[in-house]
Amino acid sequence: MQDALRITASTVDPGLLALPWSTTLAKWPSEHIVSLPKGLSRHLVRFADLSGRVIAVKETTAEMAQREYDMLGNLSRLDVPCVDRVAVIAGRTDAGGEPLPAALVTSHLRFSMPYRALFTRVLRPDTATRLVDALALLLVRLHNVGFYWGDVSLSNTLFRRDAGAFAAYLVDAETGELHEEGLTDGQRSYDLDIARTNIAGEIMDLAAGGRLEHGVDAVAIADGLVSSYRSLWAALTAGESFAASETWRITERVERLNALGFDIDEMSMSTTADGAVVEIQPKVVDAGHHQRRLIRLTGLDVEENQARRLLNDLDEFRARSTKQWADEEMYAHEWLTRVFEPVVRAIPYELRAKLEPAEVFHQVLEHRWYLSQAQGRAVPLAEVLTSYINEVLRHRRDEATIMGPPTETMSLPVITGPNRVSDEEDVDWRDLV
Numbered sequence: 001m002q003d004a005l006r007i008t009a010s011t012v013d014p015g016l017l018a019l020p021w022s023t024t025l026a027k028w029p030s031e032h033i034v035s036l037p038k039g040l041s042r043h044l045v046r047f048a049d050l051s052g053r054v055i056a057v058k059e060t061t062a063e064m065a066q067r068e069y070d071m072l073g074n075l076s077r078l079d080v081p082c083v084d085r086v087a088v089i090a091g092r093t094d095a096g097g098e099p100l101p102a103a104l105v106t107s108h109l110r111f112s113m114p115y116r117a118l119f120t121r122v123l124r125p126d127t128a129t130r131l132v133d134a135l136a137l138l139l140v141r142l143h144n145v146g147f148y149w150g151d152v153s154l155s156n157t158l159f160r161r162d163a164g165a166f167a168a169y170l171v172d173a174e175t176g177e178l179h180e181e182g183l184t185d186g187q188r189s190y191d192l193d194i195a196r197t198n199i200a201g202e203i204m205d206l207a208a209g210g211r212l213e214h215g216v217d218a219v220a221i222a223d224g225l226v227s228s229y230r231s232l233w234a235a236l237t238a239g240e241s242f243a244a245s246e247t248w249r250i251t252e253r254v255e256r257l258n259a260l261g262f263d264i265d266e267m268s269m270s271t272t273a274d275g276a277v278v279e280i281q282p283k284v285v286d287a288g289h290h291q292r293r294l295i296r297l298t299g300l301d302v303e304e305n306q307a308r309r310l311l312n313d314l315d316e317f318r319a320r321s322t323k324q325w326a327d328e329e330m331y332a333h334e335w336l337t338r339v340f341e342p343v344v345r346a347i348p349y350e351l352r353a354k355l356e357p358a359e360v361f362h363q364v365l366e367h368r369w370y371l372s373q374a375q376g377r378a379v380p381l382a383e384v385l386t387s388y389i390n391e392v393l394r395h396r397r398d399e400a401t402i403m404g405p406p407t408e409t410m411s412l413p414v415i416t417g418p419n420r421v422s423d424e425e426d427v428d429w430r431d432l433v
Helices: 014-018 062-077 125-144 185-208 218-237 248-259 289-298 304-320 328-346 357-375 381-391
Strands: 006-009 045-050 053-060 085-090 102-107 157-162 165-170 240-243 262-271 277-287 409-413 424-428
Touching (some): 014 085, 125 157, 165 304, 248 277, 289 304
Antiparallel strands (some): 045 053, 157 165, 240 277, 262 277, 409 424
């Protein structure tokens, strides 16, 4: 019966009660559905409107929905990039009293896209490399907090633009396990093997559909993720030994990690019996070094590479300033009000869904560099903005929430990891090209 409906929600939104839970998700009326490009999934997933925001609804079992809901909450508390949980809907029945699958509801991540929506006609090698590098970083962050994914793939990830790179977010935590004591090398290696298999399969699927640039090697792309992961993991966790007279290498190690976007919360240091050799071992490493500094100085909450780029511009602004303030917060406030905010406000209202403000600012800086190089002069910012808005931004698609036309679908096999059963999902290809 409808009165048996059980809702577990992270936030109270009466709009949840207005959604047609007594109807199977495949038959939800169009007035509730939002057309967005989505990744491949073993379950039926549809986007819907909830009180003016977009949510993703996935039908599954009550046990799996609750487990994933709890897992997403744990990952969020650990500050891991993932989608936000909204609710679990259990006890669903249709008008005839027949049981319906439970549903997991998550928030749509604004300005994010599945990997197939990040290229137009074909996937270029540089785009593929940036995608797998972003996924490698996400996997390192997950493993660092003891999370075993069990189903690493491009399809189970959303990507946001990040100052010329991408930032990756976990979407599907259904197969994940959180180990408080950390992961063994074997667990990490198995997750990497799954990632390599799935990514190679996904890229081969693109090749079969004519959506891979000629000459791109799917296996090489998948191997690139493994190489990127291992290099980053070693940089974050490997011990290091040096002569006692070279203690400057401690600072150098910290600075290298900071450059990668990580902070060290704890460093273990020891010396040999004769004091001739010093050994160091990072214990706990947190991502978001530049994000934290930018938030502290300006209150802006952006992606890591965006934060790095904005901080570089802030540091240049400070170096050019004729004022002699002691606090960098004062320079940051002036940069925010005189440089960053005027650029953001200059974007016409109807174009503000194209890109996030921080990504717009990054692209304006890039555009200024290209114009100045081409014209052999320092082009004024007002001129740069006019050129960027009319020649670049106006021709981009909206990425805040990429809407698609009325659904026109085809069924495709899902790329799956080991021990998974292939399923099918409707994909609107007009949303992806």
